[in-house]
Structure formats: structure tokens, C-alpha cells
Amino acid sequence: GENVEQHPSTLSVQEGDSAVIKCTYSDSASNYFPWYKQELGKGPQLIIDIRSNVGEKKDQRIAVTLNKTAKHFSLHITETQPEDSAVYFCAASKSSNQFYFGTGTSLTVIP
Amino acid sequence: GAVVSQHPSRVICKSGTSVKIECRSLDFQATTMFWYRQFPKQSLMLMATSNEGSKATYEQGVEKDKFLINHASLTLSTLTVTSAHPEDSSFYICSARVSSFYGYTFGSGTRLTVV
Numbered sequence: 001g002e003n004v005e006q007h008p009s010t011l012s013v014q015e016g017d018s019a020v021i022k023c024t025y026s027d028s029a030s031n032y033f034p035w036y037k038q039e040l041g042k043g044p045q046l047i048i049d050i051r052s053n054v055g056e057k058k059d060q061r062i063a064v065t066l067n068k069t070a071k072h073f074s075l076h077i078t079e080t081q082p083e084d085s086a087v088y089f090c091a092a093s094k095s096s097n098q099f100y101f102g103t104g105t106s107l108t109v110i111p
Numbered sequence: 112g113a114v115v116s117q118h119p120s121r122v123i124c125k126s127g128t129s130v131k132i133e134c135r136s137l138d139f140q141a142t143t144m145f146w147y148r149q150f151p152k153q154s155l156m157l158m159a160t161s162n163e164g165s166k167a168t169y170e171q172g173v174e175k176d177k178f179l180i181n182h183a184s185l186t187l188s189t190l191t192v193t194s195a196h197p198e199d200s201s202f203y204i205c206s207a208r209v210s211s212f213y214g215y216t217f218g219s220g221t222r223l224t225v226v
Contacts, residue, residue: 041220043115044217046216049214089155099157
């Protein structure tokens, strides 16, 4: 099956700096890679996703890059704000019923 | 956008009792819903896949008789934790696949505490 690894597990950045979270996957057949933000006591919220036919996608301060050859994808948050503090999960999927999460990154943005 | 409503958000129950958690898709039909369990500071672990009108598919190691899943309509799936024990205390989250799209929408989660 698919194995998704996520690094780092914790990340602290100063407000205004950038944050980068990286994930690797093992199954080359995976073709959909979403990123979720989870605040304490709440369910995950989709923040951005990318499909295997695209190398990069950007939405305001958030961007995701995908390297299919190396089987890794990254989340980039620029101009971080305190409200970006949360746990972020990457995931990989190759069908609607196979959805594998990374282990999560706890991001703290220091004002 | 697609919204999944999950209730209750928090529940405390006594050992030996059963607890039902509901997950509703509000503005779309969800033929497939998923139930996850999350321990503190850990990732989401898929427990089972709920299919409308048929039996749920459980992940290895998940007790079918303990975690009863019912998906009787295209907008409602329920998870019943039967004969709950303190070790069942956890954060349970449902999600649904938005039809014809790979995107998943998650519920807000249920914090179950068994005392």
C-alpha cells in the first residue's frame, strides 16, 4: 500500500517568514495530493490540492509543488500570520477509496 | 461548497453504554463516507468506508461489532460505538467524497470521552 511520510513534525517560524512542509509517497500510481489544515478540536479543512498532471499550484499565500519523479510534494506558506498556526496534513490518493495521510506538522507562527 | 455536518461535537458517556455519531452531507449526495479516528497529536487513521445501501468496509484491526456503521441514505452515515470503554475515548471524524471529484470534505469531529 501507499506510505506517506511528512516532515518536519513541528515547525516554528516568525510572523512574515515562509514555512515549508514536505511529504514523500511511495506509490507511483497516486495521482491526487491534498493538503489539510486542522485547528485544535476541529476537523481537517482542505486548503489546497494538486493532481499529478500539474507541477505547481498557487492560491494567494499558499502554494504546492509536486515532483512525480522523486515522489515528493511540498506545501509553501508565504508571509505567515499567527492564524496560520495549526496542524497541517498532507495526503496521497489514487482512487476515491484509498486515501493516505501523512503524520502531520504542527506549525507555530510566532508574532 | 460541499459541507459535512457532524454531531455531536462532544460527548461523555459511561463505560458499557453506546454512543451514536451522525455525519450528514448538507448540499450534496455522498454515496461514500469515511470514518477516521485520531489520537492526540497523531494523524488520522481510517477506520471504515461507509457505502450507501451496503455494508461498510472496515480496515484491518477495527472491530466491526464494536463500531457499527450505517449508511441508510445518500446524506447520512452513522457510527455507533457499542459497549464503550475508556480506551475508545478519541476524536472521531467523518468525511465524504464529493461526487465525481477526488476532493474530500471533513466533518468537524466528535470528541468522545468514556468515563
